[in-house]
Amino acid sequence: MLINFNDGQPIDLAQMLLAKEKRVENQKLMLNRYNYPLISLSIVIPGPIKNSSGANFLFKEAIKALHDGFTENALLVIDEQHYHSIAGAEAIMSVKCSVNKLKQYCINIEENHPLGRLWDIDVIDPITQQSLSRYEFEHHARQCLVCQDMAKVCSRARRHSLDDIFSAMEKKINDYLINTPV
Incomplete structure (x- = not known):
């Protein structure tokens, strides 16, 4: 998918x-x-x-x-x-x-x-x-998707690029799809 x-x-x-x-x-x-x-x-x-x-x-x-x-x-x-x-x-x-x-x-x-x-x-x-x-x-506060620090801290500081964040999201989704029976 x-x-x-x-x-x-x-x-x-x-x-x-x-x-x-x-x-x-x-x-x-x-x-x-x-x-x-x-x-x-x-x-x-x-x-x-x-x-x-x-x-x-x-x-x-x-x-x-x-x-x-x-x-x-x-x-x-x-x-x-x-x-x-x-x-x-x-x-x-x-x-x-x-x-x-x-x-x-x-x-x-x-x-x-x-x-x-x-x-x-x-x-x-x-x-x-x-x-x-x-x-x-x-x-605890939610963790950053990229580095596991506090998400709010990374977001406010714009610590990670959108590409890095979307890559982390896509990895989570792909891992989920691989491990979820259809």
Whole structure:
């Protein structure tokens, strides 16, 4: 399978900020409608192209991993919405579960699934309407895909080229495809 992260349209900062505003608006609507914790899923994609065949592959795999876990853990999804735009694919899911249990479950997916590092799975508390932090659950910040330092540090310093980051992502995906039975 050919993984491509360059076969989409580049976006600018204004489009990215507009997508983020729309995501927050969609989250608030679902929080107010159901009053259950939310999962807000997006894909970790550096650079100006957020919607590509590679990003869409990662999104589908993340949805599958979440649903497999819901089934294993007998978690009930109250509502699920998917949004696809030039800014990438996103999902918002209202889940009947304690917010702390749901956050721990999502951290486990991010840390243990072979592609989990390429997903951003936030859990939003229906009471505070804020995303829960990994630190609250005694988990370290996420590691850089290239050098294993803290991802935020490398990102802010622009320590690695996009080519290096995409090479690391493609390696994770190829390893996953090789080791996953069809």
